[in-house]
Amino acid sequence: MNALIIGCGRVGSAIALQLQREGWEVTVVDENEDALSRLGDHWAGSFLVGHGMDVDLLREAGIEEADAVVAATDGDNTNVVIGQVAQKRFDIGCVVVRVLDPARADFYTARGMRVVCPTKTAIDTLTEAVRSCEIPAAKVRT
Amino acid sequence: MYVVVAGGGKVGANVARSLLRLGHEVTLVEQRRDRFDRLEEEFEHQVQRGDATELHVLERAGLARPPDLVLALTGDDEDNLVIAQIAKEKYGVEKVIARVNDPRNQAHFDLLGISPTVCATSSIMALVEHEVPEHDLIHLLELRQENLEIVEVQIDRDSPSAGKRIEALDLPDGARLISVMRAGHAEIAVGSTQLEAGDQVLAILEPGKEDELRRVLLRR
Numbered sequence A: 001m002n003a004l005i006i007g008c009g010r011v012g013s014a015i016a017l018q019l020q021r022e023g024w025e026v027t028v029v030d031e032n033e034d035a036l037s038r039l040g041d042h043w044a045g046s047f048l049v050g051h052g053m054d055v056d057l058l059r060e061a062g063i064e065e066a067d068a069v070v071a072a073t074d075g076d077n078t079n080v081v082i083g084q085v086a087q088k089r090f091d092i093g094c095v096v097v098r099v100l101d102p103a104r105a106d107f108y109t110a111r112g113m114r115v116v117c118p119t120k121t122a123i124d125t126l127t128e129a130v131r132s133c134e135i136p137a138a139k140v141r142t
Numbered sequence B: 001m002y003v004v005v006a007g008g009g010k011v012g013a014n015v016a017r018s019l020l021r022l023g024h025e026v027t028l029v030e031q032r033r034d035r036f037d038r039l040e041e042e043f044e045h046q047v048q049r050g051d052a053t054e055l056h057v058l059e060r061a062g063l064a065r066p067p068d069l070v071l072a073l074t075g076d077d078e079d080n081l082v083i084a085q086i087a088k089e090k091y092g093v094e095k096v097i098a099r100v101n102d103p104r105n106q107a108h109f110d111l112l113g114i115s116p117t118v119c120a121t122s123s124i125m126a127l128v129e130h131e132v133p134e135h136d137l138i139h140l141l142e143l144r145q146e147n148l149e150i151v152e153v154q155i156d157r158d159s160p161s162a163g164k165r166i167e168a169l170d171l172p173d174g175a176r177l178i179s180v181m182r183a184g185h186a187e188i189a190v191g192s193t194q195l196e197a198g199d200q201v202l203a204i205l206e207p208g209k210e211d212e213l214r215r216v217l218l219r220r
Helices: A010-021 A033-039 A055-062 A074-090 A102-110 A118-131 B011-021 B035-047 B055-059 B077-090 B103-111 B120-131 B209-216
Strands: A003-007 A025-030 A046-049 A068-071 A092-098 A114-116 B001-005 B025-030 B047-049 B069-072 B094-098 B135-144 B148-152 B173-180 B183-189 B198-207
Touching: A003 A010, A003 B094, A010 A025, A010 A033, A033 A046, A033 B198, A046 B069, A055 A074, A055 B120, A068 A074, A074 A102, A074 B077, A074 B198, A102 A114, A102 A118, A102 B055, A102 B077, A102 B148, A102 B209, A114 B094, B001 B011, B001 B077, B011 B025, B025 B209, B035 B047, B055 B077, B069 B077, B077 B094, B103 B120, B148 B209, B198 B209
Parallel strands: A003 A025, A003 A068, A025 A046, A068 A092, A092 A114, B001 B025, B001 B069, B025 B047, B069 B094
Antiparallel strands: B135 B148, B148 B198, B173 B183, B173 B198
16 A cells, blocks of 8 residues: 655654554655655655645655555645645545644534644643542642 | 735735725734734734634634635745635635745645636746747636636748638637737638738637647647
8 A cells, every 4th residue: 555645744754654664655755855864764665855735746756546645744734735635636535634723623624634633632632631630629629 | 895815925915005095994914923013013903913824813804704805815825725715615705816826836726616816927927928929829818717728829921821711720629719810900710711921810729739729820
C-alpha cells in the first residue's frame, strides 16, 4: 500500500516512519530540504522537496497511486486545501488532515473530511486528567 | 452594502478605502500587528485585528449578519480559499470574491467552487499576450463555468486560411469562429465568409484546442 505524507515535521515524520515499519510504501513531501533528517539515516522511502499545493509535485510524488494521503504541515489552511484536492481531484478514499484549530476542525469534519484535531484531544485529555485527580473532600466547596 | 475585507495588505487596504469612499460599510481584517497599527490610524474602528480564517474573528467582523459581500484578499491562497469556503458555507454569504496570488492555484479555487476569482499575474499575462505580437493567438476571455474560452487570431498573408471560406476550413471539434474584423468593421462569421490577410478573427473553443485551431488558421 502507498502512503503520501505532506509535511515532515515532528508529526509527519513520525507517521511516515510508523507506516513504513508496518509495511507501507511511503513518500514524504516537505518544503524544507532539511526536514529529511527527521526521517533518520536509513530512510528507504521517497522524499520530495516542494509545496503540497503544487499539483505537479503531488503527481511526481505518486498521488495518483496513493491509497492514503496525510496532510500534516504546520498550516491548518494548507492542510485542508491539500486534503480537498486529494479527495476531489485525485479521488483518494483515505485522506487524513491535521487541523489544530478546533473550530475549523469542526467545520471541515461536518463537510465530510477525516480531520484530526490534536488541540481537542489535548483539551479532552487534560480535562479528564483534572477530573480524575483525587481532591480531599474537605477542600471541595459546594 | 456591508462588506468584509479579509487581508489588509496593499490590495485589501486600497479596496477597503475605495469601498468606503463609495459610501459602503466596511470591516477590514488584518492579522499582522505592524500592519494593523498603521491601518488603525486611517480606518479606526473599521479595521479589526485577527486571523480571518478563525471563526471567532470572522464573527466579530459580523459574518453572522451576514455581509452582502466578502472579499478574501490576503497574500496566501490557502487562507483565501478557506475564508471563502467558511463565508459561503457556514455563514451563507452569497457573494464572495477571492484573490489568487499564484496562478497555479487557480485550479484549486475552481475545484472547490470558489468564483469569481481575481489573479493579478493572470491579468498581466493576458495583457502581455495582447500586446506582444509574437503571441499569434490571444486569450480574450475565459468562461470558466462553461469551460470555453474566446480567443483572437490574426490572419496574415502566409496563413493557409487566407482566401478560404469558413465552411471550407477543417475546424477542430469544439471550436467555432465568431466574428471577422476587417478594416475596422466586424461581421458575424458565417460559412460563406471568406477570410483574408489582415483579418482579426474571434473564435470560441474548448480549452486545449488552441493548437489545432492554430494549425487550421495559421499553420504554425
